[in-house]
Amino acid sequence: MSTQTESAVRYEKDADGIVTLTMDDPNASANTMNEAYARAMEAAVDRLAEEVGAEGSDVKGVVIASAKKTFFAGGDLKGMMQVTKADSERIFAEVEGMKATLRKLETLPVPVVAAINGAALGGGLEIALATNHRIAVDAPSVQIGLPEASLGLLPGGGGVTRTVRMFGLQTALMEILLQGPRFKASAAKEKGLVDELVATQEELLPAAKAWIQANADIEDAAKQPWDRPGYKMPGGKPSSPAMAAFLPAFPALLRKQLKGADYPAQKAILQAAVEGASTDFDTASRVESRYFVSLVTGQNAKNMIQAFFLDLSAINSGSLRPEGVEKYVAKKVVVLGAGMMGAGIAYVCARAGMEVVLKDVTIENAEKGKNYSAKINEKAISRGKLTQEKSDELLGRITPTADPADAAGADMVIEAVFEDPALKAKVFAEVMPHLSPDALLCSNTSTLPITELATGIEDADARDRFIGLHFFSPVDKMPLVEIIRGKETSDEALAKAYDVVLAIKKTPIVVNDSRGFYTSRVIGVQINEGLAMLGEGVHPVSLERAATQAGFPVGPLQISDELNLELMVKIRKQTLAAYEAAGVEAPKDGAYPVVDKMIELGRSSRLVGKGFYDYDESGKRAGIWEGLTEVFPPAEQQIPFVDIQERMLFIEALETAKCFEEGVLTSAAAANIGSIFGIGFPARLGGAAQFITGYEAADGSIGIEAFLKRANELAEAYGDRFTPSAYLEELAAKGEGFPA
Ligand code: NAI
Numbered sequence: 144m145s146t147q148t149e150s151a152v153r154y155e156k157d158a159d160g161i162v163t164l165t166m167d168d169p170n171a172s173a174n175t176m177n178e179a180y181a182r183a184m185e186a187a188v189d190r191l192a193e194e195v196g197a198e199g200s201d202v203k204g205v206v207i208a209s210a211k212k213t214f215f216a217g218g219d220l221k222g223m224m225q226v227t228k229a230d231s232e233r234i235f236a237e238v239e240g241m242k243a244t245l246r247k248l249e250t251l252p253v254p255v256v257a258a259i260n261g262a263a264l265g266g267g268l269e270i271a272l273a274t275n276h277r278i279a280v281d282a283p284s285v286q287i288g289l290p291e292a293s294l295g296l297l298p299g300g301g302g303v304t305r306t307v308r309m310f311g312l313q314t315a316l317m318e319i320l321l322q323g324p325r326f327k328a329s330a331a332k333e334k335g336l337v338d339e340l341v342a343t344q345e346e347l348l349p350a351a352k353a354w355i356q357a358n359a360d361i362e363d364a365a366k367q368p369w370d371r372p373g374y375k376m377p378g379g380k381p382s383s384p385a386m387a388a389f390l391p392a393f394p395a396l397l398r399k400q401l402k403g404a405d406y407p408a409q410k411a412i413l414q415a416a417v418e419g420a421s422t423d424f425d426t427a428s429r430v431e432s433r434y435f436v437s438l439v440t441g442q443n444a445k446n447m448i449q450a451f452f453l454d455l456s457a458i459n460s461g462s463l464r465p466e467g468v469e470k471y472v473a474k475k476v477v478v479l480g481a482g483m484m485g486a487g488i489a490y491v492c493a494r495a496g497m498e499v500v501l502k503d504v505t506i507e508n509a510e511k512g513k514n515y516s517a518k519i520n521e522k523a524i525s526r527g528k529l530t531q532e533k534s535d536e537l538l539g540r541i542t543p544t545a546d547p548a549d550a551a552g553a554d555m556v557i558e559a560v561f562e563d564p565a566l567k568a569k570v571f572a573e574v575m576p577h578l579s580p581d582a583l584l585c586s587n588t589s590t591l592p593i594t595e596l597a598t599g600i601e602d603a604d605a606r607d608r609f610i611g612l613h614f615f616s617p618v619d620k621m622p623l624v625e626i627i628r629g630k631e632t633s634d635e636a637l638a639k640a641y642d643v644v645l646a647i648k649k650t651p652i653v654v655n656d657s658r659g660f661y662t663s664r665v666i667g668v669q670i671n672e673g674l675a676m677l678g679e680g681v682h683p684v685s686l687e688r689a690a691t692q693a694g695f696p697v698g699p700l701q702i703s704d705e706l707n708l709e710l711m712v713k714i715r716k717q718t719l720a721a722y723e724a725a726g727v728e729a730p731k732d733g734a735y736p737v738v739d740k741m742i743e744l745g746r747s748s749r750l751v752g753k754g755f756y757d758y759d760e761s762g763k764r765a766g767i768w769e770g771l772t773e774v775f776p777p778a779e780q781q782i783p784f785v786d787i788q789e790r791m792l793f794i795e796a797l798e799t800a801k802c803f804e805e806g807v808l809t810s811a812a813a814a815n816i817g818s819i820f821g822i823g824f825p826a827r828l829g830g831a832a833q834f835i836t837g838y839e840a841a842d843g844s845i846g847i848e849a850f851l852k853r854a855n856e857l858a859e860a861y862g863d864r865f866t867p868s869a870y871l872e873e874l875a876a877k878g879e880g881f882p883a
Contacts, residue, residue, distance in 0.1 A: 481512025673699025694825025
């Protein structure tokens with residue numbers, strides 16, 4: 144056996160002539176696409192080519208393996224945040240260099256096998272796609288896919304070119320590239336991304352070597368399908384009749400899927416795939432590199448990498464959690480109120496393995512709440528995603544009750560009764576005597592300030608354990624939980640709440656107490672801005688379309704119908720009262736007359752079957768109410784479409800800045816993730832804080848200065864509420880962003 148260390152890639156040949164290239168970056172806990180890797184892999188493949196080509200070579204085949212927990216972690220995303228258009232040619236050359244190595248590996252005359260021991264996402268899968276056979280361990284940690292699109296990128300390491308040739312345009316685009324799903328090993332096998340599964344890590348290398356032994360003499364085994372004579376692309380080339388029928392409809396389909404919002408990555412993927420499919424492999428690969436470079440040097444990828452990689456991984460690794468508090472595990476939780484929210488909260492807690500006591504005023508209510516979990520499980524079972532046994536276990540952990548004594552020994556309470564401070568105080572008082580002495584006390588209130596609610600806890604010494612845990616509806620689907628720290632909330636309580644949110648597989652953001660916390664406050668100003676525009680004469684169809692094309696999931700009229708205008712009036716009253724208490728005159732809000740008019744017309748919500756939209760008997764939306772343009776006649780001269788969009792985006796961003804200024808927010812990650820996951824801020828813009836610091840103006844200038852300039856323009860045209868605060872001006876002057 145000969146061994147040579149090639150820094151990031153080890154080269155070992157065994158007695159059977161099988162060479163194993165083990166990726167093992169000496170300077171990191173994971174293998175990534177860095178310069179050291181690129182050089183080491185190139186050297187290893189060059190050496191292989193030389194050995195295999197030498198007369199009398201005994202090399203039978205090659206295994207690509209990893210010595211890390213993941214197979215390969217993909218591109219250097221942090222580095223990508225720094226690149227600009229000026230770096231385009233350098234990056235193109237680097238990408239082409241790495242791809243040449245993979246192409247050389249894939250065209251060796253001996254079979255090459257990928258031994259996938261852990262996650263192979265993005266660049267990791269692209270390495271594996273350049274082998275002749277992929278074997279993966281069937282373990283939960285093994286995730287396989289090309290998720291680049293979700294970061295505003297495209298798989299530029301051959302991922303587009305090879306998946307199109309493996310699966311055909313339609314399948315590659317629809318099932319792998321455009322949405323970038325991450326497959327479990329078994330699903331990847333079903334899809335055909337993986338050829339073989341083994342049950343354990345120990346079986347992996349032997350299985351890889353066994354495949355080489357069995358295929359060493361089969362000529363085609365060392366050839367990729369697209370390098371074999373007579374290869375035909377599955378589904379046909381773009382010029383084939385079947386494809387010619389499918390392709391023209393595709394951009395429209397994609398636009399519909401993205402609701403018309405501008406996601407450059409999806410467009411580039413589509414282009415690269417179609418253009419690449421019409422040509423030979425090497426040209427296709429170069430086309431793919433070009434599109435990759437245009438994306439990676441653009442602002443959209445930076446926005447998305449910031450939010451979905453940097454911010455999200457920081458939050459998940461505890462960046463917003465106070466240090467020095469031991470990791471907390473809640474075993475028994477009492478959920479007070481088994482309504483819509485309580486039922487959902489009980490489900491996610493039980494799913495995470497906690498024992499749940501679900502309490503309501505009557506046992507019937509509580510049982511109805513538990514039944515919500517049963518229904519979710521039934522659906523999951525019918526889809527083959529859950530076994531009956533696991534379902535029974537989960538349901539067995541939920542005890543419905545009307546008796547506070549069932550809270551005995553619980554280490555956590557989550558209150559979700561009606562939005563009434565006196566009732567909330569009462570239900571806490573009922574269970575307090577039964578709880579474990581240091582139990583965490585949480586309220587799921589969506590509007591009541593936490594500091595005030597805490598005073599409802601009779602035992603003043605317990606108020607530092609009181610905290611807001613704001614879930615979003617529907618609880619089982621929405622990924623965010625906003626943790627609200629009241630004035631008296633301790634570090635310990637905050638750390639515990641953070642641990643609980645992670646344990647139930649949700650993403651926590653931490654904010655300081657304020658009316659509407661962070662998320663409700665920001666979505667509130669956006670809806671009001673939208674309704675004000677309707678009142679000013681913006682056409683309702685333009686308004687809704689502008690919102691979805693900006694990347695909001697729905698328009699302001701649709702949200703208002705869901706939210707219920709009566710509720711908005713209630714919140715308005717609280718807001719106005721707060722202004723009055725502070726002795727400050729409340730700013731005029733153009734939304735108020737619109738709301739009042741609609742209520743007067745009896746069109747307050749989807750709930751009553753009538754709002755800005757019409758609804759059929761089953762509650763299904765049936766289009767914008769025809770009478771709306773009579774009540775709010777569209778102005779003859781419509782304001783620019785981009786202004787409609789930017790008024791909604793800027794008003795949210797400026798309110799976010801205000802939250803920083805007031806100390807409600809202390810972290811850009813919380814603002815970005817909170818705004819995207821909680822209230823549908825456009826993902827393509829990377830969140831409400833990133834929208835300010837990474838703002839890209841129409842003239843191509845980027846950054847906070849460009850944001851301020853545009854905000855001042857909007858202020859001039861539409862009112863003072865768009866005038867940036869001194870705080871933002873100062874941030875820009877200092878050349879700083881928000882705290883991370
Ligand atoms: P809901 O009306 O569906 O449920 C409230 C439940 O509390 C009912 O089942 C009621 O019987 C029960 N309840 C009343 N008095 C009780 C008592 N003394 N003991 C035990 N249970 C009692 O209300 P929903 O929508 O679930 O809201 C609950 C809380 O969650 C509110 O504070 C609300 O502001 C908050 N919230 C609501 C969101 C939403 O989208 N609906 C989102 C986030 C928070």
